[in-house]
Amino acid sequence: MPNPAGELRFRWVLASASLRPVTKGKQPLYLCMGSACHQRGGFRLLPQLEALIAQHGLQECVELKGAFCLDHCLQGRSLRFEDRILIDVSPENLEARFVTEILPHVRHA
Numbered sequence: 001m002p003n004p005a006g007e008l009r010f011r012w013v014l015a016s017a018s019l020r021p022v023t024k025g026k027q028p029l030y031l032c033m034g035s036a037c038h039q040r041g042g043f044r045l046l047p048q049l050e051a052l053i054a055q056h057g058l059q060e061c062v063e064l065k066g067a068f069c070l071d072h073c074l075q076g077r078s079l080r081f082e083d084r085i086l087i088d089v090s091p092e093n094l095e096a097r098f099v100t101e102i103l104p105h106v107r108h109a
C-alpha cells in the first residue's frame with residue numbers, strides 16, 4: 001500500500017541532501033531516487049538506512065545522499081557506496097547487505 005507521507009519525506013530528504021556537497025571527511029552513501037527505483041518502493045529504504053547508520057555509529061563517517069539514477073534501473077532498487085553499486089536491494093535484504101557490503105568499507109573518522 002502506498003505511503004504518501006513516507007514518499008514525500010523521501011523526496012524532501014533526498015532532494016535536499018543531494019543538492020548539498022558531501023560533508024568533508026564523510027563517505028557518501030547514495031540511495032537512488034530515480035523513477036524506476038522509486039516505483040519499486042526505494043523510499044522504504046530511507047528510514048532503514050538512517051537507522052543502520054545510527055545503529056552502527058556512522059553518523060560522523062557516512063552521509064546519506066540521493067542520486068537521480070545509478071544506471072541499473074532494470075536490476076531493482078540501487079545504492080552506491082564508493083565504487084560499489086548494490087542492486088536489487090530490498091527492505092528484507094538491506095540490513096544484511098549493509099553489514100556485508102558497506103560496513104567493511106567504511107573509513108572510521
Ligand code: FES
Nearest residue numbers: 032034037070072
Ligand atoms: S532509477 Fe534507480 S538505477 Fe535508475
